[in-house]
Amino acid sequence: xxxxxxxxxxxTTPTKKEVVDEMLPYFTTNFGNPSSVYxxxxxxxxxxxxxxxxxxxxxxxxxxEIFFTSGGTEADNWAIKGVAxxxxxxxxxxxxxxxxxxxxxxxxxxxxxxxxEVTYLEVDEDGLISVEALKNAIREDTILITIMYANxxxxxxxxxxxxxxxxxxxxxxxxxxxxxxxGTEAIDVKEYNIDLLSMSAHxxxxxxxxxxxxxxxxxxxxxxxxxxxxxxxxxxxxxxVPAIVGFGKAIKLxxxxxxxxxxxxxxxxxxxxxxxxxKVPYSRLNGHQTxxxxxxxxxxxxxxxxxxxLIMLDMKGICASSGSACTSGSLDPSHVLxxxxxxxxxxxxxxxxxxxxxxxEEDVDYLLEVLPDIVKRLRDMSPLYEDFIKKx
Ligand code: PLP
Numbered sequence: 001x002x003x004x005x006x007x008x009x010x011x012t013t014p015t016k017k018e019v020v021d022e023m024l025p026y027f028t029t030n031f032g033n034p035s036s037v038y039x040x041x042x043x044x045x046x047x048x049x050x051x052x053x054x055x056x057x058x059x060x061x062x063x064x065e066i067f068f069t070s071g072g073t074e075a076d077n078w079a080i081k082g083v084a085x086x087x088x089x090x091x092x093x094x095x096x097x098x099x100x101x102x103x104x105x106x107x108x109x110x111x112x113x114x115x116x117e118v119t120y121l122e123v124d125e126d127g128l129i130s131v132e133a134l135k136n137a138i139r140e141d142t143i144l145i146t147i148m149y150a151n152x153x154x155x156x157x158x159x160x161x162x163x164x165x166x167x168x169x170x171x172x173x174x175x176x177x178x179x180x181x182x183g184t185e186a187i188d189v190k191e192y193n194i195d196l197l198s199m200s201a202h203x204x205x206x207x208x209x210x211x212x213x214x215x216x217x218x219x220x221x222x223x224x225x226x227x228x229x230x231x232x233x234x235x236x237x238x239x240x241v242p243a244i245v246g247f248g249k250a251i252k253l254x255x256x257x258x259x260x261x262x263x264x265x266x267x268x269x270x271x272x273x274x275x276x277x278x279k280v281p282y283s284r285l286n287g288h289q290t291x292x293x294x295x296x297x298x299x300x301x302x303x304x305x306x307x308x309x310l311i312m313l314d315m316k317g318i319c320a321s322s323g324s325a326c327t328s329g330s331l332d333p334s335h336v337l338x339x340x341x342x343x344x345x346x347x348x349x350x351x352x353x354x355x356x357x358x359x360x361e362e363d364v365d366y367l368l369e370v371l372p373d374i375v376k377r378l379r380d381m382s383p384l385y386e387d388f389i390k391k392x
Contacts, residue, residue, distance in 0.1 A: 004317045007318060007363075010352065012202045013202060015202075022245055022246060023242040023245050027242050030044055030047065031044070032044045034239050044241045048239050049063070052068075052248070054249070055199070058255045059188070061189050061214050061216075067234055068247075072199065075213040076146075079175040080107045088143075091141025092115060094116060094142070095142060095147075097122075099156075103177070108120075121133055126289075126340065127286075128159070129163075131166060134163065135166055138166070146175040148176060148177040149181035151180070153298060154292075155296025155354075157288070157291045163176075164193030167195075173195045174193060176198070177198045180203060182200075184294050184295065196215055199251075201250055201251075204250050205357070206243075206247045206250030207243045207246040210247045221234060268361065269295060269296065272353060273299070276368070276371065283299050296352070298353075299351055301350070303345075303378075304375060304382060305349060305378070312378070313371070318370070320351055321352040321353075
């Protein structure tokens, strides 16, 4: 292979050329500070307004409900800590799920240390929360439900509309981490009764280090970062104008072409899923079969280590991701795979393939050609597999 084939679009995406082209003048020509009064500053100010409008339109929000952040992590932190701080007189109970991104889970754990109580809802074998369990978890002192739109590892999409309805009926705020869903899912914050929603540009072919939090008008949220008057005094600091412009352009492109893009991704995704399961024995799909992101494939292979699989795929010029966090210094398997009930050994042997706009049918065919052989070679080296074969 001349060039690596990238199958890790859930980790990050390449910034589209049209997006970079749109951003470039804001580094050099239109570099003014949006808070200044002269005309080059007007251009930056207008560009920020345009991007805010583009982002609001994509999720059916109002422009002044969009607040720029440094990315999804900051948006999640702001949403959860913000509600905790501003609604503590009502109560100190938060509901989330066991499969949230660490930006949500670690924020909840931090709040537990500050005296808040958090209920972590279980998920079923497909990664779905139970709406009945959610209803039962709501108490007098519940102030927030924070449930992700779609999972970053297994791609399962939660029943967002039903969750929003339950939150509304019970007078509880609803935050959703939509970092993985934005750009591929049709999101309507009004119809779904979403009060707070986190986004990040680098998952939708925009630049890294920029995201946004949608905060429904009327939600009590005081300043998160103190300083100047930017972001309606709630998140101070000179705006990252080029990145904001890039985010706006990227989200506009994503929603202009959403249905065509999804159609192509779903065809590739379904081909990968059915052929891998068909060609590789002792493999299983993780995540819901249909309530699943258009670009997500997550499969566990018994008797192998995901990390070894990734290294061997890399040697064949393929970039993918695994369900264990060994590379980040921990030997724990993914909390998501554990939550859907996979035993340690199966969770360790999982592979996440996330597709994107540069992937072609040839890429998928190449992966299908090399993967079964790699799995077989790894199994041939595995004492566990040897044992299993002897016994069967
Ligand atoms: N939430 C989810 C579901 C994610 O997948 C990610 C990134 O992987 C984040 C939050 C964090 O976003 P960012 O990288 O913009 O901080």
